[in-house]
Amino acid sequence: MISSGQDKYLLIPDKVFDGEVMHNGWVVLIEGNRIIKVGQRSTLSDLEGVTEIKMEGHTLIPGLIEGHAHILLYPYNQTTWNDQVLKESDAYRVAKATIHAKNTLMAGYTTLRDLGSEGAEYADVGIKKAINDGIIPGPRMLVAGPAIVATGSYGPKGFDPAHAMPLGAQEADGSELFKVVREQIGKGADFVKVYADYRWGIKEETMPTFTLSELQLIVDIATSSGRPVVAHASSPEAIRRAVEAGVETIEHGNYATMESFLLMKKKNVSYCPTLAASESIAQYKGWKKGEDPMPEGIIEKKKAFSNALKSGVSICAGGDVGVFEHGNNVLELELMVEYGMTDLEVLKSATSGNARIFHLNTELGHIKEGFLADIVAVKGDPTKGISVLRHVSWVMKDGIVYKNELGRKE
Numbered sequence: 001m002i003s004s005g006q007d008k009y010l011l012i013p014d015k016v017f018d019g020e021v022m023h024n025g026w027v028v029l030i031e032g033n034r035i036i037k038v039g040q041r042s043t044l045s046d047l048e049g050v051t052e053i054k055m056e057g058h059t060l061i062p063g064l065i066e067g068h069a070h071i072l073l074y075p076y077n078q079t080t081w082n083d084q085v086l087k088e089s090d091a092y093r094v095a096k097a098t099i100h101a102k103n104t105l106m107a108g109y110t111t112l113r114d115l116g117s118e119g120a121e122y123a124d125v126g127i128k129k130a131i132n133d134g135i136i137p138g139p140r141m142l143v144a145g146p147a148i149v150a151t152g153s154y155g156p157k158g159f160d161p162a163h164a165m166p167l168g169a170q171e172a173d174g175s176e177l178f179k180v181v182r183e184q185i186g187k188g189a190d191f192v193k194v195y196a197d198y199r200w201g202i203k204e205e206t207m208p209t210f211t212l213s214e215l216q217l218i219v220d221i222a223t224s225s226g227r228p229v230v231a232h233a234s235s236p237e238a239i240r241r242a243v244e245a246g247v248e249t250i251e252h253g254n255y256a257t258m259e260s261f262l263l264m265k266k267k268n269v270s271y272c273p274t275l276a277a278s279e280s281i282a283q284y285k286g287w288k289k290g291e292d293p294m295p296e297g298i299i300e301k302k303k304a305f306s307n308a309l310k311s312g313v314s315i316c317a318g319g320d321v322g323v324f325e326h327g328n329n330v331l332e333l334e335l336m337v338e339y340g341m342t343d344l345e346v347l348k349s350a351t352s353g354n355a356r357i358f359h360l361n362t363e364l365g366h367i368k369e370g371f372l373a374d375i376v377a378v379k380g381d382p383t384k385g386i387s388v389l390r391h392v393s394w395v396m397k398d399g400i401v402y403k404n405e406l407g408r409k410e
Ligand SMILES: [Zn+2]
Pocket: 068, 069, 070, 115, 320
């Protein structure tokens, strides 16, 4: 932490991206943890006692929002998912997660939606509190807790069936869902995450798990408390059930069809493609991008994403970070451009778009008067090349400056 958050700052960059549109020559006035004024400097009066921060060559953007993260996981090419879940203690995993949280914030991500602790119970709830209490640096978090899976569907698998093994999520079925959904809410889940399908087919192919009525029950119970439900779903049938049941986002959608996306659009459900996870896993399995032919899974994913764009479904920016390195979140945004979106569309998706999808857009995702002071300065113009987001010089969250490398020569 570099500043206390009590000062009044006038930020003077080259440009300001307000979450929707780029503005040349704008300045931003901050007091405490709020944005007080935005616009041309000539329109601002009463600037006495204000600390000016010149940001030559920089663009200000709203703090980025990560749509799909697992703060308690780290790349599977370092330690397999099975070993992270089965062999590592929660204490060890939490120690690593504090570093992940810091790296996320330093990369310009001031908000993160965490999609499940993957066997670490409610450690995500505790990490969120430690960040909010100012004990460790990290992004604002929306957390799922353990997430819910149908009995028998999830891993780790392949052990003597006589023994109960630790699992990556909480099992529940039928009427048990009343209790488990309410229990997860009571223990701190901001939303409920369900696995509507998983690789539990006879040949380990992706097949639906919960029935439509089970998913409807989960949505009924969660929404009674004002919490949304989000679904891991790759197969068209699981997507159909989850969307019909009333979930708000579909995660992965690897085999989603045009019909899937049109249904999602009709029901106002957003698509979180997790392109970076698919590409990372393919590379862990040996794929050399740019040299080897594209693996089947990547071909499918590209097809799904292109149909999503054609359908007009709203796209959430979320990479499934944890599968790849925390702090490298921008990889997802680069792939969204590579797979067919414009730089501007991707930048909107990772700021105002995600804020809207996660119900945060009254305070976050925009540089706007009255909004929370979550602001990032990047060197260059990210609407002319999204990779500019890798050059984060300055990070403010809730009016506090966590990173300041403005003077640094590259
Ligand atoms: Zn995930």
